[in-house]
Amino acid sequence: MGPGPISVDPRVLRAMAAPLVGQFDPFMTTTMNEVMALYRHVFATDNEQTFLVDGTARAGIEAALVSLIEPGDRVLVPVFGRFGHLLAEIAGRCGAEVHTIEVPWGEVVAPEQVEEAVLRLRPKVVACVQGDTSTTMCQPLDDIGRICAEHGALLYVDATASIGGNEFRTDDWQIDIATAGLQKCLGGPSGSAPITLSPRAVDVINGRRHVEAGLREIPGGEDSDTASGRVIASNYFDLAMVMDYWGPRRLNHHTEATSMLYAARECARLLVAEGIDDAVARHARHGAAMLTGVQGLGLGVFGDLAHKMHNVVAVGIPAQLGAVGGDAVRGRMLEDFGIEIGTSFGPLHGKVWRIGTMGFNARRDAVLTTLAALEQVLRAAGVAVPPGGGVTAALQSYAGAGA
Amino acid sequence: MGPGPISVDPRVLRAMAAPLVGQFDPFMTTTMNEVMALYRHVFATDNEQTFLVDGTARAGIEAALVSLIEPGDRVLVPVFGRFGHLLAEIAGRCGAEVHTIEVPWGEVVAPEQVEEAVLRLRPKVVACVQGDTSTTMCQPLDDIGRICAEHGALLYVDATASIGGNEFRTDDWQIDIATAGLQKCLGGPSGSAPITLSPRAVDVINGRRHVEAGLREIPGGEDSDTASGRVIASNYFDLAMVMDYWGPRRLNHHTEATSMLYAARECARLLVAEGIDDAVARHARHGAAMLTGVQGLGLGVFGDLAHKMHNVVAVGIPAQLGAVGGDAVRGRMLEDFGIEIGTSFGPLHGKVWRIGTMGFNARRDAVLTTLAALEQVLRAAGVAVPPGGGVTAALQSYAGAGA
Numbered sequence: 001m002g003p004g005p006i007s008v009d010p011r012v013l014r015a016m017a018a019p020l021v022g023q024f025d026p027f028m029t030t031t032m033n034e035v036m037a038l039y040r041h042v043f044a045t046d047n048e049q050t051f052l053v054d055g056t057a058r059a060g061i062e063a064a065l066v067s068l069i070e071p072g073d074r075v076l077v078p079v080f081g082r083f084g085h086l087l088a089e090i091a092g093r094c095g096a097e098v099h100t101i102e103v104p105w106g107e108v109v110a111p112e113q114v115e116e117a118v119l120r121l122r123p124k125v126v127a128c129v130q131g132d133t134s135t136t137m138c139q140p141l142d143d144i145g146r147i148c149a150e151h152g153a154l155l156y157v158d159a160t161a162s163i164g165g166n167e168f169r170t171d172d173w174q175i176d177i178a179t180a181g182l183q184k185c186l187g188g189p190s191g192s193a194p195i196t197l198s199p200r201a202v203d204v205i206n207g208r209r210h211v212e213a214g215l216r217e218i219p220g221g222e223d224s225d226t227a228s229g230r231v232i233a234s235n236y237f238d239l240a241m242v243m244d245y246w247g248p249r250r251l252n253h254h255t256e257a258t259s260m261l262y263a264a265r266e267c268a269r270l271l272v273a274e275g276i277d278d279a280v281a282r283h284a285r286h287g288a289a290m291l292t293g294v295q296g297l298g299l300g301v302f303g304d305l306a307h308k309m310h311n312v313v314a315v316g317i318p319a320q321l322g323a324v325g326g327d328a329v330r331g332r333m334l335e336d337f338g339i340e341i342g343t344s345f346g347p348l349h350g351k352v353w354r355i356g357t358m359g360f361n362a363r364r365d366a367v368l369t370t371l372a373a374l375e376q377v378l379r380a381a382g383v384a385v386p387p388g389g390g391v392t393a394a395l396q397s398y399a400g401a402g403a
Numbered sequence: 404m405g406p407g408p409i410s411v412d413p414r415v416l417r418a419m420a421a422p423l424v425g426q427f428d429p430f431m432t433t434t435m436n437e438v439m440a441l442y443r444h445v446f447a448t449d450n451e452q453t454f455l456v457d458g459t460a461r462a463g464i465e466a467a468l469v470s471l472i473e474p475g476d477r478v479l480v481p482v483f484g485r486f487g488h489l490l491a492e493i494a495g496r497c498g499a500e501v502h503t504i505e506v507p508w509g510e511v512v513a514p515e516q517v518e519e520a521v522l523r524l525r526p527k528v529v530a531c532v533q534g535d536t537s538t539t540m541c542q543p544l545d546d547i548g549r550i551c552a553e554h555g556a557l558l559y560v561d562a563t564a565s566i567g568g569n570e571f572r573t574d575d576w577q578i579d580i581a582t583a584g585l586q587k588c589l590g591g592p593s594g595s596a597p598i599t600l601s602p603r604a605v606d607v608i609n610g611r612r613h614v615e616a617g618l619r620e621i622p623g624g625e626d627s628d629t630a631s632g633r634v635i636a637s638n639y640f641d642l643a644m645v646m647d648y649w650g651p652r653r654l655n656h657h658t659e660a661t662s663m664l665y666a667a668r669e670c671a672r673l674l675v676a677e678g679i680d681d682a683v684a685r686h687a688r689h690g691a692a693m694l695t696g697v698q699g700l701g702l703g704v705f706g707d708l709a710h711k712m713h714n715v716v717a718v719g720i721p722a723q724l725g726a727v728g729g730d731a732v733r734g735r736m737l738e739d740f741g742i743e744i745g746t747s748f749g750p751l752h753g754k755v756w757r758i759g760t761m762g763f764n765a766r767r768d769a770v771l772t773t774l775a776a777l778e779q780v781l782r783a784a785g786v787a788v789p790p791g792g793g794v795t796a797a798l799q800s801y802a803g804a805g806a
Contacts, residue, residue, distance in 0.1 A: 017420040054462070058639050058656075059657070086615065093638055183658055191594060233636060235493045236640075237639075254593075255459050260592075260594050260662070334425075
């Protein structure tokens with residue numbers, strides 16, 4: 001019940017045990033095309049270029065940024081938690097001139113701040129996290145998308161922690177590239193990063209397309225064309241080449257991680273079968289029950305609750321425990337009850353636990369069991385907790401939600 | 404029966420279906436340590452820094468090169484096939500001044516050529532493929548390792564296609580970094596790249612260590628130290644940070660791809676249980692039977708057989724078939740017999756098929772069935788093949804090998 005990775009849906013685990021086929025076997029290429037179609041639903045987009053990057057969510061971020069950014073490009077990053085810092089760091093390693101807008105942890109960025117900075121800096125790229133698990137905040141994106149479109153900036157969004165559990169609309173919000181991971185609300189393992197690219201982003205990246213040395217000799221000539229733009233600094237994350245691999249050219253690049261492809265397909269199939277709006281509503285329902293439950297135990301909750309992600313809550317560690325006592329509680333939860341709750345980074349380290357309700361763990365029994373166990377562990381640690389306070393409050397939350 | 408990815412060992416598929424635990428769960432960190440110990444056996448090394456890069460084999464290559472190379476560094480690449488070109492291309496994207504030694508496809512590089520170039524160019528890094536599936540050649544490395552050590556160059560080796568099926572000795576051959584993949588002789592799926600680093604390579608890379616923005620605030624101070632060297636151009640592939648994640652500091656970086664970790668562990672466990680020398684001998688035995696078998700069908704074989712990898716053979720497409728007929732044969736093998744054999748790249752495109760005998764497919768029944776099917780398909784395509792010529796020759800090869 002941490003902030004992710006979380007327990008994987010057993011159906012996804014089973015999908016990974018399927019036999020492998022060759023890279024260009026018709027079953028393989030059909031499966032790749034299915035994955036593209038499924039993730040168009042997940043990202044709420046018509047973007048043709050919707051596929052997987054072979055690596056963890058962070059690989060998706062880096063693929064997007066290194067493929068867009070040329071050294072010297074101006075990039076604006078709204079920072080409201082650890083993962084904003086990560087975007088700024090990766091953009092910096094790509095050679096960008098990075099500018100940030102920082103707000104205190106526990107808040108989100110106002111559209112006016114973004115508009116002012118975009119007008120002042122005229123960035124090529126605005127890079128933003130939707131949900132930052134370090135603070136639990138969920139950044140509204142529709143206004144930022146509108147601002148970027150109006151002023152000609154490309155908008156990149158990292159939706160790893162939020163997608164599937166909070167509303168996400170690539171096309172409606174005018175997002176140029178979005179990336180994700182499986183290990184949060186999608187209920188899968190880490191190791192595959194779904195990505196979608198708008199036609200505008202595709203044009204920018206294909207302007208830097210260079211066919212790999214060693215493949216240029218392939219007869220036919222058509223595959224040897226290269227663009228005039230600056231070569232992308234990474235081969236593995238060169239999205240122009242990855243698009244040639246996923247597209248009808250099927251130009252060999254990396255060897256697709258087939259078991260992770262199966263996992264990604266199953267994650268999306270389950271989500272689409274449930275209905276994406278229904279999945280978001282499920283995360284909202286169980287997230288509300290967990291929030292109400294920890295409050296019912298007398299615990300404080302961190303951050304602007306109006307902008308909290310549905311799928312994670314930052315719970316104040318009682319002052320009497322301190323950071324060491326907080327870690328001891330996590331230890332007892334894991335050792336005595338087999339339940340993981342999360343620690344925290346940066347300014348929140350030692351101050352809050354992060355408890356997730358996402359993917360396969362966004363379930364009533366998981367929420368109630370966690371609250372029941374936490375009550376026991378807190379009491380044993382000497383914290384005065386109302387008997388049954390957590391579970392009762394959560395049950396009332398469910399009753400109010402008609403669940 | 405292609406050149407990889409190949410059929411995954413069912414025990415590895417089963418391992419991937421195991422439930423996930425949290426990133427810092429004691430079971431998780433214990434498993435990571437087990438994987439490190441197992442791959443020390445696989446790489447025949449005492450290197451402490453032996454772990455996984457989360458991505459395909461190509462991710463391992465890029466992680467090694469981008470972490471070693473600073474812009475302007477001189478890099479020497481012996482090229483004897485497509486994957487040598489790939490190393491040169493990746494080194495170039497890292498900003499290296501790249502020099503190559505090229506030999507015709509089907510040959511390997513002589514140590515004298517490497518020594519002459521090392522003395523003339525004084526490269527910081529020599530980057531070499533061990534087994535290049537594009538040509539089936541296996542480059543001897545002991546002399547190259549000695550030359551690099553004598554003249555102060557760091558030796559990087561891509562052992563993806565060869566390790567587990569051909570002798571590989573990191574320490575004895577004085578290799579500084581070696582990387583691999585699971586999808587060839589290790590019998591696993593693509594998506595995880597084992598890597599090992601010598602203490603010398605670790606020192607070079609830790610000279611460029613910079614703790615990630617967003618983690619620097621962690622209390623204790625010790626984790627906020629950074630080195631003076633130039634920041635590595637990639638965050639995802641920054642091996643200094645990846646070592647901090649796998650090492651006792653357990654500094655959060657990416658979220659380890661747990662299912663692939665399980666797969667990598669099972670691949671290595673099976674190899675170590677079999678005995679690495681025995682596994683190499685198995686690949687030699689079945690590779691010899693396949694080679695003898697295709698010759699028994701009257702087909703030519705490409706390249707210097709004294710330096711062929713055990714696990715793949717490049718089989719001449721009969722001239723009467725041409726490239727189109729060659730593809731038709733592959734199609735019939737797949738459609739009628741469910742057996743994949745490989746196509747080829749670059750100068751060999753349309754001229755040879757590549758047939759693998761690796762990992763789980765290095766088996767007597769797999770070899771004999773492939774030869775029996777190929778005989779049928781070739782005859783139907785109008786090629787004069789001796790009845791039973793392939794299977795009989797393979798059986799004789801096995802009998803000669805005492806198998």
